[in-house]
Amino acid sequence: MRASLIQMRVDPDESPDFRRRRAVSLVQDQAGVDLVVLPELWTTGAFAYEDFGTEAEPLEGSTYEAMAKAASDAGVWLHAGSIPERDPDGPLYNTSLVFSPSGELAAAYRKIHRFGFDKGEAVLMGAGTVPVTVRLPETTVGVATCYDLRFPELFRSLVDAGAETLVIPAGWPERRRSHWTLLARARAVENQAYVLACGTAGTHAGVPQAGHSIVVDPWGEVLAEAGAEEEILTVEFDPAKVAATREQFPALKDRVLGLEPPRR
Numbered sequence: 663m664r665a666s667l668i669q670m671r672v673d674p675d676e677s678p679d680f681r682r683r684r685a686v687s688l689v690q691d692q693a694g695v696d697l698v699v700l701p702e703l704w705t706t707g708a709f710a711y712e713d714f715g716t717e718a719e720p721l722e723g724s725t726y727e728a729m730a731k732a733a734s735d736a737g738v739w740l741h742a743g744s745i746p747e748r749d750p751d752g753p754l755y756n757t758s759l760v761f762s763p764s765g766e767l768a769a770a771y772r773k774i775h776r777f778g779f780d781k782g783e784a785v786l787m788g789a790g791t792v793p794v795t796v797r798l799p800e801t802t803v804g805v806a807t808c809y810d811l812r813f814p815e816l817f818r819s820l821v822d823a824g825a826e827t828l829v830i831p832a833g834w835p836e837r838r839r840s841h842w843t844l845l846a847r848a849r850a851v852e853n854q855a856y857v858l859a860c861g862t863a864g865t866h867a868g869v870p871q872a873g874h875s876i877v878v879d880p881w882g883e884v885l886a887e888a889g890a891e892e893e894i895l896t897v898e899f900d901p902a903k904v905a906a907t908r909e910q911f912p913a914l915k916d917r918v919l920g921l922e923p924p925r926r
């Protein structure tokens with residue numbers, strides 16, 4: 663299976679509209695791969711909190727339409743990263759969209775763990791509540807978004823639902839780059855799954871982005887890692903390696919669920 667992670671530069675030099683057109687053309691250029699991944703909130707930037715409200719779109723808004731068409735033009739599965747979604751009856755959500763090669767929406771995932779503690783995304787957006795997997799012909803994909811990477815229990819629930827490949831769009835800052843690569847490898851090793859984690863390049867809202875999109879195999883080996891600038895990271899991987907790893911080193915079978923609370 664071949665996947666391309668489009669590590670887009672997100673900075674104030676271009677408008678969200680211009681970047682959307684650029685994203686369409688970058689996705690169209692990936693015809694021939696199986697899966698294309700874009701980063702988190704690439705229209706605004708994950709830290710451009712003041713733009714969330716103005717750039718928010720209904721689920722089936724302009725980014726949805728552009729990405730559905732780009733997926734079908736290229737004939738690829740497209741994880742289109744996430745958009746600031748305006749729910750007509752509720753708050754904003756950080757919502758990821760996955761399209762099939764015919765341009766149908768295959769999944770929408772509202773980010774569960776919002777970043778910012780008592781400000782930013784954590785107060786501007788609502789929290790999703792439902793983990794999401796998507797069946798591709800070659801593998802079952804579990805989706806998560808950026809800060810979710812820090813919460814292993816979400817990934818366990820995805821694995822319990824059959825996930826073999828974990829796809830994580832992000833807008834991760836340079837300041838915590840060491841956490842990004844460490845956590846991506848940890849999620850791969852503990853879940854014996856592929857991790858495809860796609861970040862952004864550039865600087866937006868004064869926050870330099872880490873880039874360093876990364877693909878990790880179920881043994882924790884890094885198959886490919888981008889640099890800090892805009893880059894398309896294309897990688898070939900074998901989905902059958904997940905079952906093989908889980909069979910040869912069956913640690914997931916040794917999970918003990920429902921532990922008693924610790925004694926004090």
Ligand SMILES: NC(=O)CCC(=O)C(=O)O
Nearest residue numbers: 708777808809833835838
């Ligand atoms: N957009 C995000 O979720 C940022 C996450 C982050 O900076 C971190 O976990 O560190």
